[in-house]
Structure formats: structure tokens, C-alpha cells
Amino acid sequence: GQQVMQIPQYQHVQEGEDFTTYCNSSTTLSNIQWYKQRPGGHPVFLIQLVKSGEVKKQKRLTFQFGEAKKNSSLHITATQTTDVGTYFCAVNTGGFKTIFGAGTRLFVKA
Amino acid sequence: DADVTQTPRNRITKTGKRIMLECSQTKGHDRMYWYRQDPGLGLQLIYYSFDVKDINKGEISDGYSVSRQAQAKFSLSLESAIPNQTALYFCATSAMTDSTDTQYFGPGTRLTVL
Numbered sequence: 001g002q003q004v005m006q007i008p009q010y011q012h013v014q015e016g017e018d019f020t021t022y023c024n025s026s027t028t029l030s031n032i033q034w035y036k037q038r039p040g041g042h043p044v045f046l047i048q049l050v051k052s053g054e055v056k057k058q059k060r061l062t063f064q065f066g067e068a069k070k071n072s073s074l075h076i077t078a079t080q081t082t083d084v085g086t087y088f089c090a091v092n093t094g095g096f097k098t099i100f101g102a103g104t105r106l107f108v109k110a
Numbered sequence: 111d112a113d114v115t116q117t118p119r120n121r122i123t124k125t126g127k128r129i130m131l132e133c134s135q136t137k138g139h140d141r142m143y144w145y146r147q148d149p150g151l152g153l154q155l156i157y158y159s160f161d162v163k164d165i166n167k168g169e170i171s172d173g174y175s176v177s178r179q180a181q182a183k184f185s186l187s188l189e190s191a192i193p194n195q196t197a198l199y200f201c202a203t204s205a206m207t208d209s210t211d212t213q214y215f216g217p218g219t220r221l222t223v224l
Contacts, residue, residue: 006152031210042200042215043153050210088152090213098204098211100145102152 004091006101014109019076021104023089032072033090034063037103043088046074079108113137114216116201122222123191131186131219133201142184143202143213144168144176153200159184191223 003026013019023032031050035043047056049065049072056063060083062075076083086103114135123129133142144156155168157176165176173195177185188195201216 033210033212035213042218043202043213045212045214048210048212092211097155097158098213099155100153105150 004089004099004101006089006104008104009102010105010107012107012109013079015081016078019079019083019106021074021087021089021106022071023073023091023101024071025091027070029069029091031092032065033092033098034072034074035088035090035100036085037088038085041085076106079106081108081110084108114201114203114214116199116216116219118219119217120220120222122224124224125192127191129188129191129221131188131199131201131221133184133186133216135182135201135203135214135216137203137205137214138181139203139205139214140181141204141206141211142178143204144174144184144186145200145202146170147198147200147218156186156199188221188223191221193223196221196223 005024007022033048034046036046037043047063052069053067054065060077064073086105088103089101090098092098117132140161143158145153146156147153154170156170156174157168159165159178162178175187199219202213204211204213
């Protein structure tokens with residue numbers, strides 16, 4: 001069945017350092033979504049990638065979809081304390097259903 | 111997201127009690143979901159519903175039941191609560207359009223079973 005692995009499970013960075021989380025699927029994906037959950041909050045949709053090799057940016061966040069549509073990454077440049085939280089990928093192989101990765105928890109030290 | 115509300119926000123109950131968690135949405139979405147999140151873990155799907163007459167089990171449905179009373183309301187019940195059901199529960203909604211399924215989450219219900 002569909003499996004999605006997200007790495008690392010957690011990461012500690014110094015403020016100003018970069019951060020990357022990766023999402024890998026065992027099967028080809030129709031799309032991938034990224035969500036952020038702040039501590040004590042709920043997951044909030046960030047972005048969706050659909051096309052092979054697609055790259056999207058949101059300020060300091062860069063999202064990339066692999067050429068084979070089996071993996072994706074989220075990169076944060078120059079982390080800030082406001083970036084703290086857990087980042088989830090969510091994958092869809094077409095039709096229902098959406099499967100969430102276990103998430104990468106980001107800690108930022110000021 | 112304020113368009114998705116959950117009640118109660120916190121609940122402490124005892125083993126064996128039946129409890130109901132409620133979710134309401136004003137987004138007009140057909141799809142609704144119940145997830146469970148354990149500390150440090152991801153989101154596990156309990157049940158999902160594509161419309162009022164459609165209910166489907168997710169990964170971890172044992173010990174839970176749901177009711178879709180209307181398009182806007184989706185309730186989760188624990189028939190006989192047990193301590194390992196202590197977790198954070200999220201309701202979410204989505205509208206499948208153009209092959210996307212962006213999910214909008216409620217604020218969550220923190221459930222403690224003693």
C-alpha cells in the first residue's frame with residue numbers, strides 16, 4: 001500500500017541557519033501538499049505541488065517536487081523563531097485518499 | 111481555521127464512558143474527516159465522509175464511530191473510552207476540485223481518558 005516517509009523526524013537549528021525536510025513516497029504521486037502546525041495549533045495548508053520538477057517559493061520557503069513525482073522537499077532559508085513547528089507532507093496518488101507523513105518538528109534557537 | 115469548529119476543545123473522561131466530539135463547518139465542503147494525533151506523531155485517519163450518505167473507515171477506526179448529521183456536521187463517538195484513546199483529535203474538511211484535496215483543520219479537541 002501507499003507509504004510516505006518524512007525525514008528527519010526532528011531538527012534543531014540556530015536562528016539564521018537553513019532547514020530542509022524531505023518527503024518520500026513508494027509510489028508515483030498525483031500531487032503533494034505541505035502543511036505547518038505551530039506548537040499547540042492545528043495543521044495549516046501551505047502549498048500544493050502538481051507538476052514533475054515543480055518548484056514554488058513563498059518568501060523564505062522553497063518547495064520542490066521531484067522529477068519522478070515520488071519525492072518532495074521543503075527548504076527554509078535563514079530560519080526564524082516564527083518557523084518553529086511541525087511540517088507535514090500529505091500525498092495523494094489520485095482520487096482519494098490523502099496520506100500524511102509523520103512530520104518533521106523544527107526547533108529554532110534564538 | 112475559524113470556518114471549522116470543534117466542541118469541546120478539552121475533555122477529561124473516565125474509562126468506559128461514552129463521549130462525543132462534534133465538528134461543524136461553514137465552508138460548504140462535502141468532505142469531512144476525523145484524525146487522531148498522538149504526541150510527536152503524525153495524523154492518523156479515523157473516519158472520513160464524502161457526503162452525508164457516505165461514511166468510510168480510515169486507518170484506526172476500531173473503538174470509534176461517526177455520524178454525518180448534515181453536510182456541515184460530522185461527529186465522532188467513542189463508545190467506551192479507554193486510556194490509550196487519550197490524544198488530540200482534529201476534524202478537517204475539503205472540497206475535491208481540480209484533483210486537489212486541500213484540507214482545512216479545526217482547532218482540535220484534547221481528550222484525556224483516565
